């Protein structure tokens with residue numbers, strides 16, 4: 001079986017950066033599952049449907065054409081790497097991710113990323129639902145303050161404007177929604193190793209995860 005490392009955790013816990021670097025260190029492929037929710041969210045905003053129009057969301061999730069290549073992502077041929085990082089898209093992604101039928105519609109697309117020599121997958125339910133047989137499951141956490149701070153820097157770096165207060169508030173709202181939804185709520189898998197990154201930098205976190213995998 002192709003090995004998989006799952007990295008789950010709350011919003012802005014640093015999963016994306018860490019997962020990408022762990023994948024690079026091991027020569028594995030990388031799945032940013034949140035990007036699939038963000039792409040569906042962006043597509044839904046573009047055609048102007050309601051966030052609770054589940055049937056149309058499911059159709060969108062199945063029909064949109066997605067290509068990940070060299071750090072860029074294309075939606076139906078258009079480079080949307082930056083567009084999907086907007087807070088408006090992240091908030092819409094979090095809102096539509098509560099729908100069980102939409103989550104179901106994205107399962108096959110996510111599992112298709114499992115190809116040799118291996119995969120690092122980040123998200124909310126990688127270890128619990130999508131890859132329950134993963135070789136290593138990591139649950140990344142960090143304090144709300146550390147996460148709001150990281151998200152702030154990330155947005156400013158990309159040229160978006162942001163306010164720390166608003167970010168902390170949105171972050172808590174997303175935490176609540178992610179952990180309280182009925183479909184695949186955010187929680188560590190029973191066999192996950194938890195890592196609090198509040199006081200760790202990216203390098204230290206990556207080294208810890210790679211070390212666990214090699215053990």
Ligand code: CDP
Nearest residue numbers: 011012033034035037093094097123124125
């Ligand atoms: O880092 P942030 O949480 O803002 O975003 P993300 O990881 O790109 O995911 C965007 C949204 O999609 C999250 O707020 C989750 O609600 C949802 N999501 C999910 O439900 N399951 C996943 N495996 C990945 C993301």
